[in-house]
Amino acid sequence: MKEKLYTIPMNDAMNADDECPFCYIERSIEQDQLDYVLGSCASYMEADNRELTDAEGFCRMHFKKLCDYGNTLGNGWMLKTHYMKMRKELEKLTSNYAPGKKPMFGKKKAVEANNAISAWVEERNNSCFICNRFHEMYDRYMDTFFYLYENDEKFRDKLSHGKGMCLPHFGDVCNAAENTLPDKEKPEFFKTIFKVMNDNMARIQEDVNWLIEKFDYLHKDDPWKNSKDAVPRAMQKLKGGYPSDPVYKPR
Numbered sequence: 001m002k003e004k005l006y007t008i009p010m011n012d013a014m015n016a017d018d019e020c021p022f023c024y025i026e027r028s029i030e031q032d033q034l035d036y037v038l039g040s041c042a043s044y045m046e047a048d049n050r051e052l053t054d055a056e057g058f059c060r061m062h063f064k065k066l067c068d069y070g071n072t073l074g075n076g077w078m079l080k081t082h083y084m085k086m087r088k089e090l091e092k093l094t095s096n097y098a099p100g101k102k103p104m105f106g107k108k109k110a111v112e113a114n115n116a117i118s119a120w121v122e123e124r125n126n127s128c129f130i131c132n133r134f135h136e137m138y139d140r141y142m143d144t145f146f147y148l149y150e151n152d153e154k155f156r157d158k159l160s161h162g163k164g165m166c167l168p169h170f171g172d173v174c175n176a177a178e179n180t181l182p183d184k185e186k187p188e189f190f191k192t193i194f195k196v197m198n199d200n201m202a203r204i205q206e207d208v209n210w211l212i213e214k215f216d217y218l219h220k221d222d223p224w225k226n227s228k229d230a231v232p233r234a235m236q237k238l239k240g241g242y243p244s245d246p247v248y249k250p251r
C-alpha cells in the first residue's frame with residue numbers, strides 16, 4: 001500500500017514563503033499538539049488518555065510552551081499522572097543503585113556513561129510527546145517533499161525561486177535526498193538547493209547589514225527594505241523555529 005503523502009500541507013508550507021517550509025509544518029503540528037494536551041478537548045482530562053504523555057513527558061522547550069499556553073488545571077492533570085510514572089521509575093533506579101569504584105586514571109567519561117541514573121535522566125531529557133509526534137510525521141513530510149520535487153513542476157519551480165530552508169532542516173533534506181532520489185537526479189537537485197541556500201543566506205546577510213545601517217543617523221529617513229524583522233528571520237535560518245512568535249494560546 002502506498003503511504004499517505006501530505007501534499008496539501010506541504011504545498012501550503014511552500015506557498016507561505018517563509019524562511020523554512022519545514023519549520024512552518026513543525027509549528028503547525030506543535031500547535032495542534034498543544035491544543036490536544038491543554039485545549040478544550042475534555043477527554044484529555046481522563047487519565048486513560050494521558051498514557052502517552054505520562055510515558056513520554058516533554059522537553060524543556062515544550063514545558064515552557066505548555067506553561068505559557070495558560071491552562072493551569074490541564075497542566076496540573078498532565079503533571080499529576082506523569083509524576084506518578086516518573087517517581088516509580090526514579091524509586092526503582094535509586095533503590096537498585098550500587099555505587100561503583102572510583103576510576104584509577106582519567107576515566108571520568110566511562111564512569112558517567114555507565115551510570116544508570118544519568119543514562120535514565122538523559123533518556124528522559126530526549127523524550128517529548130510533542131517532539132515525538134512531529135518526528136513521526138517528519139519522514140512522511142520528507143517523502144512528500146521529494147515526491148512533489150520529482151512530480152510537480154510548479155513545486156520544483158517554487159523551490160528553485162524560494163527562500164530555501166533553515167540549516168537544520170536543510171541538513172535533513174540533504175540526507176533524505178541521498179536516500180530518496182535516483183542517482184541520476186541528484187546532481188541537478190543538489191545544484192538547485194545549494195544555489196537556493198547560498199543565495200538566501202546572502203539575502204539574510206544583506207538584511208542584517210542594512211538593519212545595522214538603519215541605526216545610523218545618516219540612514220534614518222531611508223526605507224527599512226526587508227530589514228525590520230531581520231533578527232528573528234536570521235535566527236530562524238540558522239537554528240529553525242520562530243523566535244519572535246507570540247506565545248501560543250488556546251484559539
Ligand SMILES: [Zn+2]
Nearest residue numbers: 020023166169
Ligand atoms: Zn526549518
Ligand SMILES: [Zn+2]
Nearest residue numbers: 059062128131
Ligand atoms: Zn519537545
